[in-house]
Each structure stands twice: as structure tokens, then as C-alpha cells.
Amino acid sequence: MLRVRHVQEGETGLMMRDEGTVADIVSVREGLQIVTVWMRSGALERAVHYTDTMPLLSPGDVVNLNVTAMKLRLGSGGFHIVISIRNRKSDHHVASKPSNGHIMKLKYTPMQRSVFAIEEPASSFHSVFQGDMNLEGMPVLLGELHSMLPVVMCWLRYRHQQRKSSDRALEVAYIMTDGGALPLAWSEHVAILENMEWLKTTITYGQAYGGKVEAVNKYSALVAAKHIVKADISVVTMGPGIVGTNTRYGFSGLEVGELVNAVYALGGIPVVIPRISFADPRIRHQGISHHTLTALQLAARCPAVVPLPLLEAKESAVVQKQAQNLQLHRIVGMPSPSIAEITEAFSMYPQPITSMGRELSQDPAYFQAICAAADCANQLHNPLG
Incomplete structure (x- = not known):
């Protein structure tokens, strides 16, 4: 070796x-x-x-x-x-899907590749990005962990089924940042959600690649979700894999605060999915994780909506005390979905959904917080629904 x-x-x-x-x-x-x-x-x-x-x-x-x-x-x-x-020469460098684009991702590495970005001059949507654009109040769910994505999608679908309405389900664009895995193909969750046709499209920006839409940065990715894809709401998380160093600033989830600023600057509604746990043995992740708190206190310079589930009394007391340090943001108390309801929602999904190796029964507050945030975004999209 x-x-x-x-x-x-x-x-x-x-x-x-x-x-x-x-x-x-x-x-x-x-x-x-x-x-x-x-x-x-x-x-x-x-x-x-x-x-x-x-x-x-x-x-x-x-x-x-x-x-x-x-x-x-x-x-x-x-x-x-x-x-x-090693044992193939003739077809070794043949791309499965040749790109006509001129935007490089994984730049200046041996793995760099060209993609056709939605903004580039050859794109039929190039003109869309020439002037000032506005998200027109589109709710954007911002999550630190990739495992939040299937929870959001299951819960939105479950809520749609509950309504027993002829209205279509919310059309959701998933935007993958470059804070974790860079190839979208690495995400089994995305592959499942696309196969089930629960996602309207996928967008990758920065050095992340492989989305149905490629974008140069977070701003153009958000504009594409609203004005090209015509999504009702967007969900933004990094790909699988999160970096943490047990320091105040050295973790990849700090990008959530930067995303708050971008969504707000573009006239959208940033809805932060709080990372909440009472099962994580690490003190810094008890209640609202320090990752969420630091991203909102340090990196976010604009107000975000922060939905908090109404948990049992002792847990709610911890969460509410921590939330007092988020004065810039709009804290919204949301009904906490029951474990039975979330279990029913997850039954529609073909694979187990876990986070940090824990399933719903082991860390209910984590999943309840995600579902509460999805409910909040749903209500912001359709206040009368």
C-alpha cells in the first residue's frame, strides 16, 4: 500500500x-x-x-x-x-454523460469536470440571472444534516395525505451545498426521493455537482429554485458527511447562518431546522445543538424563522432557555407531532431513517423538531391552508 x-x-x-x-x-x-x-x-x-x-x-x-x-x-x-x-485503457476516461458546459467543478484538482451551469451564457435561462431577482417570499428550509431531508419530505407528504384534498402536493426543490459530500450521487436518500418523484428537482452549487440543475453559488441556486424550477419551497442541506472539531467555529454546519443571509437578501423566508436532541451524550449537542445556536448567533446577520416544537415540560424548558440567546430571530412555537404520526409518515419511505445512528424511538425530539419546521414552512407557503 x-x-x-x-x-x-x-x-x-x-x-x-x-x-x-x-x-x-x-x-x-x-x-x-x-x-x-x-x-x-x-x-x-x-x-x-x-x-x-x-x-x-x-x-x-x-x-x-x-x-x-x-x-x-x-x-x-x-x-x-x-x-x-487499472486493467482498462481505451474507455477509461470516457464520460458517461458528456457536458457541453464550461463551468468547472472540483476546480484545479485531478478530478475537475465541466458542468453546464444554469447561469452560463449558453443557457436558455442566462437572461434570468442578468438583473435583480427576488424569491418573493418563498420559504426555504435550512438544515445542518443531510438526514433531515428525508424526514422533511416524509412529513410534507404525510400532511398532504391528511388533508385529503385534490390539491397537488407541495413542489420541493432540493439544493445540496458543498459542505459535505460533493457528488450528489453519493446520497441514497436523494436517489430514493427522485425515484419516488417526491422532489421536483435537485440543484447543486459550489463544488457540489450532479444535480439536475448545476449552479455556481448559493444565490443563483436559490433563484433557480424559484424562477426556473418554480418550486413552492426549497430544502437546503449539505450532502452526507459533516465535519466537526469540538471547537466553537470549526464545523461545517456553520454554513446554515450564511444561508440565512442569502435567503433573506433575496427576499425569501429562511426557516432554520433546529438540531435538537436529548439523546446525544455530548453536552454541546443537548437541547438545541451548539451548531444551530452558533450558526444563528455568529454567522446569521439577518433574521430567520426558528420553529421550536412544544416538547414535554422539562425538555421544553431547556430549549426555551437556550432560545433566549437568539434575539435576532423569530422564534415560533409549533405543535409537536406525536411519535405515532411520525412513524406513520416514515412508513411511506422504503428505507430506515436515522441520524447519528439513532432512530425515531431513540431520539424523538430530533425528528419532532424537523417535522415542526416542515409544518412551519408549509404554513408560510400557504397561510390559509
């Missing part, structure tokens, strides 16, 4: 590589294969292979692998990443 020497303080990086032989194809979805590989050590391990720039793998293919995250025991989902296919 090739291993770059151990990183000392101030050095720039560490990458570990290894080689494996594809044993079996576990699953295939748009843009991604999951395979098992025989490592040179004799171990059978899992790897993810992105097919937007490389051909599909077959058993027997010899692949170069980035094994860094697994070797460092990080939360990579338990997968190595395929870098290249």
Missing part, C-alpha cells in the same frame, strides 16, 4: 491508496456503483465507484482505491473510493 508520510502540524494532506480486484456488483444507481473488492491483504471490502466520468465496473476489474477515510476510521460510510481502473 502506498502511504504518504504522516501529516505533521502545518502540513497539507494525507492520502492512502491501495489496490483491489472487483469481486461483485452490490448495487447500481444513476452515477454510482457499489462494489465489493478483494484487497491485496485478502480482505473483502466495499468501494464506491462514480460513473459520471468512468465506465461501469465488472467483476475481475483491478482498481486503484483511495482508502484514506477507512484507514483513519472516519465516518465515510464504510467505503473505499475508486480512483481509476
Whole structure:
């Protein structure tokens, strides 16, 4: 195994590589294969292979692998990443879906690729982005964790079914930031939601890529959701994977505050999904997580709507005390959905929904907070509904 020497303080990086032989194809979805590989050590391990720039793998293919995250025991989902296919030459660099775009993502890395961005001059929507644009009061749900996305979508669908109305379900655009996983294809939740046709579209911006719509930054992504996609509401989270360093500022969820500013500046309604837990053993994540509090106190310079579920008395007291530090923002008390209702909503989804390894029964406040925020956004979109 090739291993770059151990990183000392101030050095720039560490990458570990290894080689494996594809044993079996576990699953295939748009843009991604999951395979098992025989490592040179004799171990059978899992790897993810992105097919937007490389051909599909077959058993027997010899692949170069980035094994860094697994070797460092990080939360990579338990997968190595395929870098290249060693035993193929002719089709190695053939892209599955050639792009006519001229906007680069993963810029100045060996993996950079061109995408066709919604704003670029060749786009039929280029003129939309020439002048000042306004979100016209569109509610935008802002979440720190990717696991919030399926909860929001299940709850919105459940509420729609409850109404027993002939009205269509809310049309939702999902915007994925570049704070976590960069390829949209990595998200199994997005693949499921697209297959179920619960999302009107997906938008990726910054260095994130693979959305049905590609955008350069958060502002144009939000404008696209409103004026190109014609979504009723948008949900914005990073992709799977969150960075935390147990410091006040060193975590990727700080971007929620920056997103508040962007939505507000564009005339939308930023609705922050609070990260609430009474099951997390870490003190800094008890009640309203310090991630939510810091993003709203430090990074958000504009007011956001912060829905808080009405929990049982002791838990509500903790949450309400913490919320006193959010004077800039509009705190909205929301009825707390019952565990039975959320369970019924989740029954429509084909996979278990967990966060930080915990399911609904283990951390009910986390899921209740997300559903309460979705209810709030729904009401803001349709005040008379």
C-alpha cells in the first residue's frame, strides 16, 4: 500500500491508496456503483465507484482505491473510493454523460469536470440571472444534516395525505451545498426521493455537482429554485458527511447562518431546522445543538424563522432557555407531532431513517423538531391552508 508520510502540524494532506480486484456488483444507481473488492491483504471490502466520468465496473476489474477515510476510521460510510481502473485503457476516461458546459467543478484538482451551469451564457435561462431577482417570499428550509431531508419530505407528504384534498402536493426543490459530500450521487436518500418523484428537482452549487440543475453559488441556486424550477419551497442541506472539531467555529454546519443571509437578501423566508436532541451524550449537542445556536448567533446577520416544537415540560424548558440567546430571530412555537404520526409518515419511505445512528424511538425530539419546521414552512407557503 502506498502511504504518504504522516501529516505533521502545518502540513497539507494525507492520502492512502491501495489496490483491489472487483469481486461483485452490490448495487447500481444513476452515477454510482457499489462494489465489493478483494484487497491485496485478502480482505473483502466495499468501494464506491462514480460513473459520471468512468465506465461501469465488472467483476475481475483491478482498481486503484483511495482508502484514506477507512484507514483513519472516519465516518465515510464504510467505503473505499475508486480512483481509476487499472486493467482498462481505451474507455477509461470516457464520460458517461458528456457536458457541453464550461463551468468547472472540483476546480484545479485531478478530478475537475465541466458542468453546464444554469447561469452560463449558453443557457436558455442566462437572461434570468442578468438583473435583480427576488424569491418573493418563498420559504426555504435550512438544515445542518443531510438526514433531515428525508424526514422533511416524509412529513410534507404525510400532511398532504391528511388533508385529503385534490390539491397537488407541495413542489420541493432540493439544493445540496458543498459542505459535505460533493457528488450528489453519493446520497441514497436523494436517489430514493427522485425515484419516488417526491422532489421536483435537485440543484447543486459550489463544488457540489450532479444535480439536475448545476449552479455556481448559493444565490443563483436559490433563484433557480424559484424562477426556473418554480418550486413552492426549497430544502437546503449539505450532502452526507459533516465535519466537526469540538471547537466553537470549526464545523461545517456553520454554513446554515450564511444561508440565512442569502435567503433573506433575496427576499425569501429562511426557516432554520433546529438540531435538537436529548439523546446525544455530548453536552454541546443537548437541547438545541451548539451548531444551530452558533450558526444563528455568529454567522446569521439577518433574521430567520426558528420553529421550536412544544416538547414535554422539562425538555421544553431547556430549549426555551437556550432560545433566549437568539434575539435576532423569530422564534415560533409549533405543535409537536406525536411519535405515532411520525412513524406513520416514515412508513411511506422504503428505507430506515436515522441520524447519528439513532432512530425515531431513540431520539424523538430530533425528528419532532424537523417535522415542526416542515409544518412551519408549509404554513408560510400557504397561510390559509
